[in-house]
Amino acid sequence: MLEVSHLSKRFGSKSAVKNVSFQVNQGDSFGLLGPNGAGKSTTISMITGLVSPDEGEISIDGKTMRKHPKYLKRRIGLVPQTIALYGMLNARENLEFWGTVYGISGAKLKDNVAWCLKVAGLEENSKQLVKKYSGGMQRRLNIAVGMIxxxxxxxxxxPTVGIDPxxxxxxxxxxxxxxxxxxxxSHYMEEVQFLCERLAIMDHGQVIAYGDLDDVRHLAGTLATITMEVHGELKPVISELQQDLTLKQVQVNGNTLVLQSTNAATAVSKAVMVMSRHGIQPVKxxxxEPNLETAFLHLTGRQLRDGQDGVSP
Ligand SMILES: Nc1ncnc2c1ncn2[C@@H]1O[C@H](COP(=O)(O)OP(=O)(O)O)[C@@H](O)[C@H]1O
Ligand SMILES: [Mg+2]
Incomplete structure (x- = not known):
């Protein structure tokens, strides 16, 4: 549906986005994951037509931003990183204002406002001034405005930076x-793992991994690490567990057993079974599982949170 091909953008001598390409399928939740300064917002600004790329092209269903900017902009909604709301208006008025900016009026505007308030869970607070809203409520309205x-x-x-859990x-x-x-x-890998079927990981302006969530998650390997703390003597169970070829790296450290396996659930039940035969109880x-953090570490040698690049967190 949406195709981003070979996008590049420089700000003076700074290369913010370098040759970025990806495709987003209709109905998908697509993640753009990377540390601060990776080039995510710059990429987004080009997709929404706010910034024009130095090189590359954006298209929806084959229609390019260069030739059909209005067509593309109507199909895209943006929820910006910074909150863009009028504090002196209530939620309904904010939505009506932005709807009018998009040229919507009458019954359609009324329907869209009602739908947005419902999605944001703000129906009951729609008449309250936005400056009285909590940070979280403002964030929710900010999202609703992007969908008006x-x-x-x-x-x-x-959309979740700086708000309560x-x-x-x-x-x-x-x-x-x-x-x-x-x-x-996002720069939170948990959010992208929870929401997205497909993703691109960006770092220093470039896409360093791209594809289905499970494929990217497994870039550093497919083994889950299982740590079991026990009551009892582990020595007698080690050799028995080591004979099981589905369990890798069986190690004992005091009263802690560490195993690796491609299937964590089976590994846990096998280990528990062997232990119970020896009268050993797991207590913890x-x-x-392999995750996007381990994939990022594998690709860059850094943790996702390390890559501040001079931008304050
Ligand atoms: N308007 C701008 N002028 C100069 N440098 C910019 C501008 N916008 C972004 N940058 C730089 O480009 C890089 C990518 O920024 P950005 O796209 O905001 O990253 P992210 O959203 O992943 O944190 C950063 O080094 C940032 O300082
Ligand atoms: Mg950003």
Whole structure:
């Protein structure tokens, strides 16, 4: 549906985006994951037509931004990283204002406003001045404003930065339930793992990994690490566990057993079975599946959170 091909953008001597390409399928939630300064917002600005690329092209269903900017802009909604709302207006008035900017009026505007208030969970607070809203409520209204013209593709730029966990969960659940195409940028790998079927990881302006969530997650390998703390003597069970070829790296450290396996659930049940035969009780079990953080570490040698690049967090 949306195709981004060979986008590049420089700001003076700074190369913010370098030869970025990806495709977003209709109905997908597509993640753009990367540390601060990776080039996510610059990429988004080019897709929404706010910044023109030095090189490359953006198209929806074959129509390019260069030739059909209005067609593309009508199909895209943007939820910017910074909140863009009028504090002196209430939620309904903010939505009406932005709807009018898109040329919507009458019954359609009324319907769209009602739909947006419902999606944002703000129906009961629609008459309250926005400056009295909590940070989380403002974030939710900011998202609703991005959808006032009922776009086919909603682009959200780090919509959960700086808000409380409860509002964050509400936003994540709302986005998960949306039946439209979403491009979601974040530097939180948990959010992208929760929401997105496909993703691109960006670093220093470039796409360093791209594809289905599971394929990218497994870039550093497919083994889950299982750590089990036990009551009892582990020595007698080690050799038995080591004979099981589906369990790799069986190690004992005091009263802690560490295993690796491609299937964490089976590995845990096997280990528990062998232990119970020797009268050993597990008291704590911890499973770490391969994730986007381990993939990023594998690709860059850095943690996702390290890459500040001079931008304040
Ligand atoms: N308007 C601008 N002028 C100069 N440099 C910019 C501008 N916008 C972004 N940059 C630089 O481009 C790089 C990418 O920024 P950005 O796209 O905002 O990254 P992200 O959204 O992933 O944090 C950063 O190094 C940033 O400082
Ligand atoms: Mg950004």
């Amino acid at each position: 013209h009922r776009p086919e593709i909603l682009i959200m730029d780090e 409860q509002s964050r969960n509400h936003i994540l659940e709302t986005v998960k339930d949306l039946s439209i195409t979403v491009i979601y940028t 079990i911890d499973v770490e």
